[in-house]
Structures are given as C-alpha cells and as structure tokens.
Amino acid sequence: MMLADWKQWERQYQKKTNQMDFTSEMESVELTTFLCTENPTPRWKREKYLKEILEQKDYKWRKSFFFLFQSSLINSDIIFVKLHAPWEVLGRYAEQMNVRMPFRRKIYYLPRRYKFMSRIDKQISSFRRWLPKKPMRLDKETLPDLEENDCYTAPFSQQRIHHFIIHNKDTFFNNATRSRIVHHILQRIKYEEGKNKIGLNRLLTNGSYEAAFPLHEGSYRSKNSIRTHGAVNHRHLLYECWASWGVWYKYQPLDLVRRYFGEKIGLYFAWLGWYTGMLFPAAFIGLFVFLYGVITLDHCQVSKEVCQATDIIMCPVCDKYCPFMRLSDSCVYAKVTHLFDNGATVFFAVFMAVWATVFLEFWKRRRAVIAYDWDLIDWEEEEEEIRPQFEAKYSKKERMNPISGKPEPYQAFADKCSRLIVSASGIFFMICVVIAAVFGIVIYRVVTVSTFAAFKWALIRNNSQVATTGTAVCINFCIIMLLNVLYEKVALLLTNLEQPRTESEWENSFTLKMFLFQFVNLNSSTFYIAFFLGRFTGHPGAYLRLINRWRLEECHPSGCLIDLCMQMGIIMVLKQTWNNFMELGYPLIQNWWTRRKVRQERGPERKLSFPQWEKDYNLQPMNAYGLFDEYLEMILQFGFTTIFVAAFPLAPLLALLNNIIEIRLDAYKFVTQWRRPLASRAKDIGIWYGILEGIGILSVITNAFVIAITSDFIPRLVYAYKYGPCAGQGEAGQKCMVGYVNASLSVFRISDFENRSEPESDGSEFSGTPLKYCRYRDYRDPPHSLVPYGYTLQFWHVLAARLAFIIVFEHLVFCIKHLISYLIPDLPKDLRDRMRREKYLIQEMMYEAELERLQKERKERKKNGKAHHNEWP
Numbered sequence: 001m002m003l004a005d006w007k008q009w010e011r012q013y014q015k016k017t018n019q020m021d022f023t024s025e026m027e028s029v030e031l032t033t034f035l036c037t038e039n040p041t042p043r044w045k046r047e048k049y050l051k052e053i054l055e056q057k058d059y060k061w062r063k064s065f066f067f068l069f070q071s072s073l074i075n076s077d078i079i080f081v082k083l084h085a086p087w088e089v090l091g092r093y094a095e096q097m098n099v100r101m102p103f104r105r106k107i108y109y110l111p112r113r114y115k116f117m118s119r120i121d122k123q124i125s126s127f128r129r130w131l132p133k134k135p136m137r138l139d140k141e142t143l144p145d146l147e148e149n150d151c152y153t154a155p156f157s158q159q160r161i162h163h164f165i166i167h168n169k170d171t172f173f174n175n176a177t178r179s180r181i182v183h184h185i186l187q188r189i190k191y192e193e194g195k196n197k198i199g200l201n202r203l204l205t206n207g208s209y210e211a212a213f214p215l216h217e218g219s220y221r222s223k224n225s226i227r228t229h230g231a232v233n234h235r236h237l238l239y240e241c242w243a244s245w246g247v248w249y250k251y252q253p254l255d256l257v258r259r260y261f262g263e264k265i266g267l268y269f270a271w272l273g274w275y276t277g278m279l280f281p282a283a284f285i286g287l288f289v290f291l292y293g294v295i296t297l298d299h300c301q302v303s304k305e306v307c308q309a310t311d312i313i314m315c316p317v318c319d320k321y322c323p324f325m326r327l328s329d330s331c332v333y334a335k336v337t338h339l340f341d342n343g344a345t346v347f348f349a350v351f352m353a354v355w356a357t358v359f360l361e362f363w364k365r366r367r368a369v370i371a372y373d374w375d376l377i378d379w380e381e382e383e384e385e386i387r388p389q390f391e392a393k394y395s396k397k398e399r400m401n402p403i404s405g406k407p408e409p410y411q412a413f414a415d416k417c418s419r420l421i422v423s424a425s426g427i428f429f430m431i432c433v434v435i436a437a438v439f440g441i442v443i444y445r446v447v448t449v450s451t452f453a454a455f456k457w458a459l460i461r462n463n464s465q466v467a468t469t470g471t472a473v474c475i476n477f478c479i480i481m482l483l484n485v486l487y488e489k490v491a492l493l494l495t496n497l498e499q500p501r502t503e504s505e506w507e508n509s510f511t512l513k514m515f516l517f518q519f520v521n522l523n524s525s526t527f528y529i530a531f532f533l534g535r536f537t538g539h540p541g542a543y544l545r546l547i548n549r550w551r552l553e554e555c556h557p558s559g560c561l562i563d564l565c566m567q568m569g570i571i572m573v574l575k576q577t578w579n580n581f582m583e584l585g586y587p588l589i590q591n592w593w594t595r596r597k598v599r600q601e602r603g604p605e606r607k608l609s610f611p612q613w614e615k616d617y618n619l620q621p622m623n624a625y626g627l628f629d630e631y632l633e634m635i636l637q638f639g640f641t642t643i644f645v646a647a648f649p650l651a652p653l654l655a656l657l658n659n660i661i662e663i664r665l666d667a668y669k670f671v672t673q674w675r676r677p678l679a680s681r682a683k684d685i686g687i688w689y690g691i692l693e694g695i696g697i698l699s700v701i702t703n704a705f706v707i708a709i710t711s712d713f714i715p716r717l718v719y720a721y722k723y724g725p726c727a728g729q730g731e732a733g734q735k736c737m738v739g740y741v742n743a744s745l746s747v748f749r750i751s752d753f754e755n756r757s758e759p760e761s762d763g764s765e766f767s768g769t770p771l772k773y774c775r776y777r778d779y780r781d782p783p784h785s786l787v788p789y790g791y792t793l794q795f796w797h798v799l800a801a802r803l804a805f806i807i808v809f810e811h812l813v814f815c816i817k818h819l820i821s822y823l824i825p826d827l828p829k830d831l832r833d834r835m836r837r838e839k840y841l842i843q844e845m846m847y848e849a850e851l852e853r854l855q856k857e858r859k860e861r862k863k864n865g866k867a868h869h870n871e872w873p
Contacts, residue, residue: 049191049203050081073614078210080613085182087169093181094156094173100375101172102151103164103849136250138241152838153375154846163849176262176679179214183678186212198392211621213675215612217260220672234260235671243667248660252667254370261670262679263374267367268627269663271685272634274366276659278359282352282641282652289348289649293339300338301737302716306558307331309741313766315540315748315774316759317554324763324774325557327741333558340649341561341711349646349703350813356642356696357817360689361824367684368827372835376683390501411499423494427513430490431520437479438524445472446550468553469563473570476525480571481578487517508687511628515635515691522571522636526644529564530702530710539789540776541752551757557777561647561711568648572640576658579633583665587620587673594618622677630666631688634659638692642699646706700817704809708802712744718801719743723794743794745775749783 072078094101151165166172173181186200203209217233220243231237238260241253252273258266297303309327316322371377386408394409448468491513500506534555538544543551556562595618623629641655670677707713719740720726726736750763750771763771779795781787827835 049189049208070611070613072617073610074618078617080617082613083182085178085185087172089185090173090178090181091156091158091161093185094177095158097181097184098155099173099177099181100153100378101156101164102153138247138250138253152841162853163846174259175214175217176259180262180679180681211617211675213616213621214678215616216676218612219615238667239671243664243671245664245668248664252663255373258374261677262681263376264680264682265627265670265677266374267370267682267685268630269666270366270370271363272630272659272663272666274363275359275634275638276656276663278355278362279641279652279656279659282355283656285348285351286645286649286652289342289344290339292344293342296342297335297338299734300335300342301734302712302740303331303334303338305739305741306334312742312745313763313771313774314557315776317556319551319757320760323759323761324766324771326766327557327745327775330557333556333562336565337558337561340565340647341559341713345646345649345711346707346713346809348649349707350809350816352642352645352652353696353700353703353813354816354820356692356699357820358824360692360696361821361826363689364826365824365828369831371683372831376681377835386501387503387506389496390499393499411501416498419498423498423513426490426494427516430487430517434483434517434520434524437483437521438528441472441476441479441525442528442553443546443550444475445469446546446553448472469566470570473525473567474574477571477574480521480575483521484518487514487521491517504686507626507628510625511631511687512691514628514632518632518636519639522575523639523643526564526567526571529560529567530644530647530706533563534560535709539746539778539780540748540757540774541754541789543754543757555777559712559777564644564647564706564710568640568644568651572637572651572654576637576654580658580661580665583629583669587669590620591618591673616675619675620673622674626677626680631685634662635688635691635695639695639699642695643702644706645699646703647710696817700810700813704806704813707809708805714802714805715744715798716740718794718798722797744777744779746778746780746789747773747782748776748789749773752783 070080070082072080154163156164164172183200188199190198191203200209200212204212217235219232220235220239222229222232222236226237226240231240234256238253238256241247241250242257252269254266254270254273257269307328312327314325314327316324390411391409394411397410397412398407399410400407445468448471491510494513495506495510498509500509533553536544537552537554545551637655637658641651645651716737720733720736723743724736724740725738726733750773753759763774779792779798781790781792783789
C-alpha cells in the first residue's frame with residue numbers, strides 16, 4: 001500500500017468517524033508510532049487492525065483514536081502511522097485499568113515533640129548553617145514541580161471526576177500513563193479470526209509492522225544553557241541533570257525518571273543507586289584489608305621463610321618437562337598471596353555476609369518509601385491481565401475465577417506438570433553442558449602446564465602455572481560469552497513452552513532460567529579453582545590421573561589462593577568491560593552508522609528537518625526483555641562481590657567503580673541512544689530480590705569454605721597453637737609461626753617417582769650432585785617411616801579444625817543475619833504513621849468532597865427556583 005492509498009484510507013475513516021484532522025507538526029509524546037513495511041502479505045491485516053482500533057470508542061460512542069500517516073524522509077517504503085488517544089478514550093480505559101490519579105494535596109502531620117528534643121533540633125539546625133551545602137544534591141530550581149508526588153491519589157472514575165485535580169485535560173494524564181493506556185488497548189485488539197490473532201506484539205512478530213514505540217519529548221540538546229534559559233523539555237532536563245557525565249557524583253532525579261520512563265525503570269535506577277551507595281563501606285573495608293596486607297607484608301613470618309628458603313627444593317608440578325625449583329622462587333607469589341590472605345580476611349568475610357543482609361533489609365525500607373511516594377502501595381499484581389498467548393492457547397478450557405467471578409482460560413494440572421518437567425529437563429541438560437565446558441577447561445590446564453614448562457622463552461617457562469591459569473581464564477571467558485548466546489535462546493524456548501499465565505509470571509520464569517544458566521556458566525570454573533584444584537592430586541609417586549593419562553593440576557607452592565584471585569580479577573574486569581562496551585559502544589556505533597548513511601543519501605542540511613518520529617526511528621530499540629540484561633549484570637556482579645570475597649577483597653571496590661560509571665552509562669543510553677521504552681508499573685524489583693537473598697545465603701557458605709579450605713588460615717592457626725614455638729601458651733603472633741613453612745611440607749624420595757612422572761632433570765644444577773629428596777605441600781610421613789607417605793597427626797588436626805571452623809562460622813553468621821533481619825523493620829515508623837493517617841484523611845476528604853458537591857447542587861437548584869423535597873443533606 002503506497003502513501004496515497006494510506007491518505008485515502010485516512011480521509012475515509014476520518015469522515016466516517018467525524019474526527020478532526022490534525023497536521024504532521026504534532027510531535028506530542030502521547031503518539032504511539034507504528035512503522036509499516038512495504039510488505040503486501042500483511043496489508044489486509046494492518047487495515048483490519050486499524051479498523052478495529054477505530055471501534056475503541058468511549059461509552060457515548062462519539063470519539064475514537066486519531067490517525068496520521070506520513071512517509072519516511074529517508075526510506076519511502078516506510079510509512080509512519082501516528083496514533084493519538086483523545087481525552088474520552090484515555091478516561092474510559094484509565095477507569096478500567098484502575099489508574100490512580102491525584103485528587104487532593106497531601107497534609108503532612110507533624111507529631112508533637114518534647115521541649116528537650118525541640119531544643120536539640122534547633123541546635124542541630126543552627127550548626128548546619130555553618131556547614132557547606134551538600135554537593136551531591138541537585139538544584140531544586142532546575143527540577144519541575146511534580147505535583148502528583150504531593151497529592152493523595154485514588155482510582156480514576158468518570159462519575160467522580162469532580163473530585164480530581166484537573167487543571168488541563170491535555171496534561172492530566174502524564175506521558176508515561178498515556179503510552180501505557182494506549183499499549184493496553186493495542187495489546188487486546190483482535191485483527192483476525194483465530195486463537196493467536198490478537199494484539200500488537202503478534203503483528204510485530206509476523207512482520208505486519210516493523211516497530212511500535214512512544215516518542216521522545218524532542219531533542220535532548222539545546223543551544224542555550226539550562227541555567228540561563230531552563231530546560232526545553234523533560235528529556236533535555238534528564239540529560240543535563242542525570243545522563244551527563246559531569247554530574248556523576250550527584251543523586252539521581254528519581255521522580256523525574258519515573259515520570260518520563262515509568263515506575264519499573266525508575267525502580268531499577270533507585271535500586272542501582274542504593275546498591276552503589278551501599279558499596280562504599282564494603283569497598284572501604286576491602287581496601288583496608290588489602291592495605292593491611294601491604295603494611296604487614298614485611299612482618300609476615302611465612303613470606304619471610306618462603307623467600308629465604310633457598311635450600312628447600314620443591315618437586316616438579318607436572319610430568320617430565322617441569323623442573324625442580326627452589327621454594328624461594330615463589331617469593332613474589334607468597335607476598336601477593338599475603339595481600340589477600342591475612343589476619344583481616346576472616347573479619348572481612350563476616351562483615352560482607354552481614355553487609356549483604358543489611359543491604360537487603362534497608363532496601364526493603366527504601367523500596368517502601370519509594371512505593372509510597374510513587375503511589376504503588378495499593379497496586380497489586382492480581383490487577384494484571386492474562387497474556388494474550390495464554391488466552392489464545394487455552395481459550396476452549398475455562399473455569400470461574402474465584403476473585404472476579406468471571407470465566408477465564410484454564411490450564412489443566414497435568415498439562416502444566418508435563419510442561420514443567422520438560423522445562424526442568426532442559427535446564428538440567430544445559431547445566432550439564434556448562435559442566436562439560438568446565439571439564440574441557442580442566443583438560444586444557446593439565447595438558448598445557450607441561451607445554452608451557454617446555455617453552456623456549458624463559459619468562460613463560462619459569463612461570464608455567466601462571467601462564468596456564470591466565471590463558472585458561474581468557475579461554476573460559478570466551479566460552480562464557482559464546483554459551484550466553486545459546487542460553488538465551490534455550491531459556492526463551494523453555495519459557496514459552498511452559499505457557500505462563502501473566503506477563504509477570506513469564507518474566508519471572510525467564511529470569512530464573514537465565515540467571516541459573518549464566519550463574520553456573522560464570523562461576524563454575526571459579527568453584528573448581530576454589531574447592532577442587534589441587535585437592536585430589538594424590539602425592540608424588542602415586543598421582544591421581546584423568547582418564548588414567550593426564551596428571552591432575554597441582555596448586556602453586558605458595559598456595560591455590562593466587563589462582564582464585566587471578567580467576568576472579570580477570571573475569572570481573574573483562575566481563576564489566578565487555579558489558580559496558582555492548583551497552584553503550586554498540587548503540588553508539590549503530591546510531592553513528594545510521595546518521596552517516598543519512599548524510600550520504602540526503603545531505604547534512606536535512607538532518608534538522610527530520611520530525612521527532614523519524615529521529616526516534618533511527619535510534620536503537622530497547623532490549624526485547626526490558627530491564628533483564630541490566631538487572632542480570634548487576635546481580636552477577638553482586639555474586640562476585642559477596643560469594644568469593646574472602647579470596648578477593650578488592651571485588652567491592654571494582655564493583656563500586658564500575659557502578660558509578662554504570663549509572664550514568666545506563667542513563668545516557670536510555671535518554672540519547674535508545675527509543676523511548678514503554679512505561680510500565682512495578683511494585684518492587686520482582687524475583688531479583690529472592691535471587692539476591694539466595695546469593696547472600698550462598699555467600700556465607702562459600703566464604704566459610706574458602707577460608708577453611710582454600711586459604712592457609714586454618715593450617716597456620718593450628719600450627720601456632722599446637723605445633724609452633726608458642727604451643728600451649730595461648731599465643732598466635734608472628735613469632736609463633738617460626739618453622740611453619742618447613743612443617744607444612746612433606747619429604748619425597750626421588751627414586752620413588754613413576755616412570756611417566758620422572759623429570760628429565762636430576763636436579764644436579766642446585767648442588768652439583770643429583771637430588772635424592774624433594775618437598776611437596778602436604779602433611780604426610782617421610783618415605784623411611786613405617787607407613788611411607790601416610791597422613792600425619794597434624795593432617796587430621798587441620799582437617800578437624802577446618803570442619804569446626806565451617807560449622808562455627810556458618811552458625812555465627814547466620815545467627816547475626818537473622819538477628820539483623822528481625823531488628824530492622826520492613827517499614828519505617830514514620831512511613832507507617834503517614835500511611836495510616838493518609839488512609840484516614842482520604843476517607844474524610846471523599847466524604848467532604850461529596851458533601852460539598854451536593855451542597856453546591858442544592859444551591860444551584862435554589863438559585864434556579866426548582867423545588868426539591870426529601871434531599872440529603
């Protein structure tokens with residue numbers, strides 16, 4: 001259908017419905033824009049769909065939607081269909097959707113204070129006058145007065161329209177509410193006979209329309225300064241006060257974000273800001289733990305002994321090609337390990353477990369305040385409509401809804417269980433794929449350690465284990481990114497197979513699957529390094545082998561913690577760098593390429609003449625899954641920050657630096673690089689909160705095992721109190737650690753090597769004669785004992801101490817977490833009082849408003865001379 005045909009169709013239906021024509025200069029954000037492709041197949045579907053839209057009239061059957069058709073200035077095959085909903089349509093559907101609108105200004109109640117408290121407040125206020133103003137607060141003069149935040153609200157009703165504050169009908173429903181109402185209508189219009197022929201999303205999927213989106217409020221840039229001339233529109237104001245990199249240290253204008261993008265996006269940025277703010281104490285303590293390791297490095301007895309152990313020769317860490325090495329060669333790694341594994345590590349692990357609980361508990365309080373200010377307290381999920389796909393699939397089976405009393409589509413229990421079983425099987429299979437990938441990385445590590453040991457370059461040959469770990473981490477990161485693409489398609493397939501009833505159920509199911517996939521994918525190698533690397537290798541002369549061929553990898557002579565630190569540091573930095581590039585760099589490149597093609601085809605002088613819908617069309621669409629990618633990135637980062645924080649105390653600091661950039665990056669992306677997303681409501685962050693709680697519980701367990709198993713904290717403690725110079729004296733200082741390194745190493749006779757494990761070198765380069773003995777990390781008897789290479793008593797003492805520490809640490813931390821959860825209420829006391837008072841005042845105001853209306857009608861009737869009897873009041 002060409003543009004002329006669209007114009008003829010437009011004139012025909014405007015005449016039929018007696019509508020007023022409006023010009024192409026209308027660029028109001030209330031318009032929902034469809035992009036029609038020049039595809040002849042769905043032409044009749046588009047016509048039928050638009051005709052059905054015109055039938056969505058108000059109860060007086062007078063007015064319907066307004067249409068305007070406009071050809072693209074860039075591509076004539078694309079036709080924009082701009083849709084405008086008048087007041088009558090908005091009012092009708094706002095009443096059906098229970099949209100809450102302001103009807104009376106809030107009256108704040110100040111409780112009576114005692115004279116002593118009043119005097120203290122006056123003294124504090126006088127002291128604050130001498131302090132500088134808070135630099136992180138935005139200038140209130142630049143922000144608009146959003147009156148809906150200072151008004152009591154109630155579900156909109158046309159019969160009680162006189163109760164609501166209506167200064168101008170054109171601005172009574174804000175832009176986010178307008179687009180939400182229009183999208184609600186478009187999603188429920190049937191364009192063809194059939195079970196699945198319903199809704200705008202179906203037309204977008206089958207190619208009838210190319211896109212549908214609300215428009216931005218003009219340009220985000222202005223020639224004039226916002227301080228002298230003010231903001232041109234809300235988009236410009238958001239860019240200057242929120243998305244600009246120059247305001248990275250200021251608070252976010254959350255009320256304005258909510259007004260422009262809706263409550264769901266506003267809650268995401270509120271949570272991200274709260275999470276970033278809570279990272280400050282965690283990052284500070286983590287940096288303190290690291291600096292404590294730097295300060296005490298010269299006083300660490302273990303590091304001194306490792307650096308001075310020139311006469312201790314360590315056994316090769318791989319077959320044949322790995323040489324003997326002095327323990328002093330690992331001096332640098334021992335010092336680096338002390339930076340992360342020191343006396344403050346246990347304290348920091350307990351602190352982070354408590355911090356995770358405090359973060360979640362105080363977020364519940366913060367969310368309650370935001371929900372009250374944004375009028376989300378009484379908004380419930382049961383108001384959500386059934387998904388059109390679910391309704392079309394199960395339209396033949398209906399049952400009575402116990403709440404509404406109306407028939408609705410019903411999914412049989414057997415059908416639901418069978419779909420859930422298939423979905424769970426798919427999840428299990430994909431997790432097995434992840435484990436298989438980790439198994440491949442393990443094989444790579446055990447194979448390449450010998451290759452790097454025989455390398456020509458001395459730098460790599462002498463650091464074969466570090467080279468193996470570094471390359472394995474990089475390969476693991478590439479596998480993670482490749483599998484993420486596969487996981488998204490599998491999760492989408494399994495979620496659609498389950499046929500969730502509502503959109504929130506679909507979103508929760510998809511979110512849980514994607515989180516499980518990506519969490520296992522991202523952390524499986526980390527769990528292997530933390531709890532399995534070097535734990536089941538056997539001992540020299542009796543090594544355990546993979547498929548009876550490859551010798552399992554051992555830890556570095558300085559311990560396994562350095563491998564875990566490298567794994568976390570590289571993955572965390574690469575993941576955050578890649579995510580930031582994909583979030584901002586990719587849209588920037590795409591938009592730049594689009595503008596370049598436009599300049600080549602139309603010339604640079606035509607750039608400013610484009611209407612708003614043309615500019616928005618050239619922007620990138622928002623992700624198909626909404627805020628899923630943004631939340632998932634932060635939740636996975638939260639896992640890195642808490643789960644293995646005992647091994648990498650700098651993780652909160654890296655997360656803080658990334659999040660400071662992430663807030664402005666996401667804001668810049670939403671305001672400048674993406675089409676305006678559809679505004680939607682949400683009461684909280686949904687299933688993500690439960691996932692955060694699960695990560696908090698898992699972090700306690702993993703940190704307990706990291707301290708007890710991966711680090712050398714417990715073996716050192718056992719040696720200091722039981723086997724060291726201070727044994728039986730109740731001391732554990734650095735002087736008590738004298739001789740620890742020698743006590744933690746066992747002796748092996750070189751002649752007991754297996755043929756395939758025997759090194760090529762005989763070790764004569766160390767003393768001029770072939771070596772007879774070498775040392776390895778373990779607690780085993782010497783070869784000349786009654787039971788050669790059997791476990792010593794010290795091994796069993798260390799094992800018992802490790803198990804005892806895990807039990808005590810977990811119970812102690814969990815008790816502290818539950819105590820904090822109990823002591824911190826979900827609702828602040830002042831908010832609870834305000835909510836109760838508001839409920840009381842709303843009842844009084846509704847009564848007074850109705851009484852005032854009746855009295856006004858009574859006066860008008862008396863004035864007109866009409867008699868009336870038995871009238872109340």
